[in-house]
Amino acid sequence: MLVRLLYASRAIDTNICDTVQSIMLTSRSHNPQNGITGxxxxxxxxxxxxxxxxxxxxxxxxxxxxxxxxxxxxxLLDYEEITERRYGGWTMGQVNMSKLNPSMLLKYSPLPVLNPHDMPGKMLLALIDELMATASIIGRS
Known part of the structure; x- marks a missing residue:
């Protein structure tokens, strides 16, 4: 059975670049052998x-x-059983939301800032789908 899980969190370290790099390295080595994409x-x-x-x-x-x-x-923002993957092309894709055009965020949020703790999970999944459609996700594998 396949599932899709969406969560959000707040960073502890102000050096987010190092944290993101660490997460990406771990994901790209761990996820393929465990059948995880995202x-x-x-x-x-x-x-x-x-x-x-x-x-x-x-x-x-x-x-x-x-x-x-x-x-x-x-x-935890969303958890569901799925019949097929949406992000099967990425062991772990990456999007720096700070570099996006603010108008994209305004389609899904009251302000042009990502605040997932105050947004519905389905709305955030729609935003991620649009990011995929506009080729904003990097790191395809």
Whole structure:
């Protein structure tokens, strides 16, 4: 059974570049052998990540994420059984939301800033789908 999980968190470290690089390296080595795909979106202060894969593998990874000291205020925004993957082309894609045109965020949010803790999960998944359609996601593998 495949599932899709979306969560958000707030960064602890102000050096977000090092944190994102570390997450990406770990994801790209861990995820393929566990059948996990997804996308990591971030600004200088928040993370938002979609994970797809088998239920046990995704749940185990999320349990590990909850204990990760690089972030706080982890919130589960969406979790669902799926019939097919949306982000199957990425062991872990990446989007720096700070570099996007603010008008894209305004389509889904009251302000042109990513604040996933105050947005519905389905709205955030629609935003990520648009990012995929506009080739804003990097790191295809």
């Amino acid at each position: 996308v990591l979106c971030h600004t200088d202060t928040v993370f938002m990540q979609v994970l797809e894969g088998g239920r046990d593998a995704v749940n185990q990874l999320y349990s590990h994420i909850l204990k990760d000291t690089r972030h706080r205020d982890v919130i």
